[in-house]
Amino acid sequence: MAYLSEKAAYLRGLCEGMKLEDTDQNKLLKAIIEALDDMSFAIEELEEQQEEIFEELDEINEVMEEISDIIDEGCGPDDDCDCGDDCDCDADFECPVCGEVISLDDLDLDLDRDEEVVCPKCGEKFELEIDCDCDEDK
Numbered sequence: 001m002a003y004l005s006e007k008a009a010y011l012r013g014l015c016e017g018m019k020l021e022d023t024d025q026n027k028l029l030k031a032i033i034e035a036l037d038d039m040s041f042a043i044e045e046l047e048e049q050q051e052e053i054f055e056e057l058d059e060i061n062e063v064m065e066e067i068s069d070i071i072d073e074g075c076g077p078d079d080d081c082d083c084g085d086d087c088d089c090d091a092d093f094e095c096p097v098c099g100e101v102i103s104l105d106d107l108d109l110d111l112d113r114d115e116e117v118v119c120p121k122c123g124e125k126f127e128l129e130i131d132c133d134c135d136e137d138k
C-alpha cells in the first residue's frame with residue numbers, strides 16, 4: 001500500500017518544510033509522523049508477505065488438484081496406469097470357504113501388503129494375497 005508511505009512522506013516533508021520550533025506540541029507531531037512512517041513500512045511488508053502466501057497457496061492448490069485427479073483416475077483391472085503398464089490388480093476374488101465373490105472396491109485395503117479379510121457372506125477370516133503390478137509410486 002504505497003499510498004500510506006506516500007502520505008507519511010508528504011506529512012514528514014510538510015513538517016520539515018515548516019521548520020517548527022522544538023516545542024512539546026511539535027515534538028509530539030514529529031513523533032506521530034514517525035510512527036505513521038513506521039506503520040506504513042510494516043503494512044507494506046505484511047502486504048508483500050501476504051502476496052507470497054497467496055502465490056504459494058495457488059501452487060499448493062494446483063498440486064492438490066493434480067493429486068485429486070490421480071486419485072480419481074484410480075487403477076482398475078483393465079485400466080492403464082500413468083506409467084504406461086497395464087494394471088493387473090485383481091478387483092474381485094473368491095472366498096476360499098463359500099466361494100462368494102468379493103470386490104476389492106468394497107474393502108478398505110492397503111494394496112502394498114497382504115490383508116486379513118472377513119467374508120461378508122460366511123464370516124470366515126482368511127489371508128488375502130494382493131498381487132498388483134501397478135506403479136509403486138502411484
